[in-house]
Amino acid sequence: MSAQVRLCEVGPRDGLQNETESLAVAVRAEFIAALCAAGHQHIECGAFVRADLIPQMQDTAAVLAALAPMPSVRLTALVPNLKGYEAALAAGCKSVAIFTAASETFNQRNSNASIDESFERFAPVAARATADGVRLRGYVSTVLHCPFEGRINPATAVAVAQRLLVLGCDEVSFGETTGRATPNEVRELCAHVNGAGLMNVAAMHFHDTYGMGVANTLVAFEAGVRSFDASAGGLGGCPNAPGAAGNVATEDLLHLFAGLGVVTGVDPVLQHRAGEIVAAALGRSLPGRVWRACHP
């Protein structure tokens, strides 16, 4: 029997949130519908955050309202606090994500809270989600490198992940935020994940900023990870670095896994159609390698 991996398509949230432009509700809904049509079973669909701070994610409720029902697809929205959770619940969300970091400095700058404070903030969200039957996903950013602190001990990242699991998350995504990590560091992280017994509830979230996204995915897969985040066309490059890569591109992972004989359940041709919706709306090409090769 072939090995299988689960992909979480993060283009509509982690991807679009890091693009300069804000896309219209109809475009974002069309994008998500196209990703579903391509076979995705888990899509990060948006975030319930302050529109004045993150305009790219405004009207996530309207995006969800514009979608036809897709009961078999997990649509996860980021919520920073209880207020965001309540907005997500009102919008009919059945899955929300909470996020913290392995680096104190990064979490302070990203969420204006210490790691402990972020858990205090998420405890009521998790309690409500459990009571409401809403699925909970956790994110740990800066699992190996922090833009401010440098190298991060992977044991720290795993300890934070364990706290998220205790809160009720059914999966924790390990975010290699900087894109700087290289394969042996990823192997070390995976060894910690495995040693803590978390392999079945761990996802890896790589960025391709330094070209390591596919290689890091490969070594994590070979270490036993079976869940990966990726974004259509590699959306999500830093707005301050035009042309720089963002999340590892979904199409690149589809090419990798197809070559390894690993089943993803996602149709590469239909994946391209989804990316084309965003590229047309942005009015420019996307950074993914396979995407560029197929869209001269």
Next chain:
Amino acid sequence: MSAQVRLCEVGPRDGLQNETESLAVAVRAEFIAALCAAGHQHIECGAFVRADLIPQMQDTAAVLAALAPMPSVRLTALVPNLKGYEAALAAGCKSVAIFTAASETFNQRNSNASIDESFERFAPVAARATADGVRLRGYVSTVLHCPFEGRINPATAVAVAQRLLVLGCDEVSFGETTGRATPNEVRELCAHVNGAGLMNVAAMHFHDTYGMGVANTLVAFEAGVRSFDASAGGLGGCPNAPGAAGNVATEDLLHLFAGLGVVTGVDPVLQHRAGEIVAAALGRSLPGRVWRACHP
């Protein structure tokens, strides 16, 4: 003791030959000198080919003449036949490269010769090189995939490499021309290379067209390969696909190997300076991931 790899910087030839513009002699010479300053010990410096067919490589003799003597650096020029060899010798070349393919169809279209005919063409070149004390490098294109024939049996590529070694080549570069190959295919190729006893004389030449360049480099390194071709900034994308990746970028391999604790002998900061010469002359950014991350 740390592992070491040998890099062959192919930007001035495989890179620039595939760019639309032809760069001036002075710029190409400055680029090569900057690559030497960065620590490269082997540079593919140009080609002695017909200027009407490949204008990007015209005046390679003038480029070499513009360089200060660098006796410790191997500067290799491509020669398609005896006429090209004589021009290279007249220009003072101490190292030339001959090239064929593992795919008959590709070789016919690329060199207008069958594989056997390409060896007939190269036999007198090799004889002259041996007599003249000129080093000989061999290239085998399409070692795993051919744009016309599809999958290629890696045993075929290794058999062609063996013929090049018999001719007198001291190293054979295995060109994964299409960029489509994935890590398990590369491992299979490396197993054939190792089985034939060629690991010490084999280089791997990857393209990043489908985002596999770094991952393929990693698995080849772990299979025992210690010699890799790469181009500054990932120069060498297909002229018909703007933004598409070309050769795997030297900077990306420097990031990979530094993270693995593998010595390359190349200074990443000075490598960037070399790329900047070409980017300024082309008037646009280069496609390499690390290059883009460092040149917002």
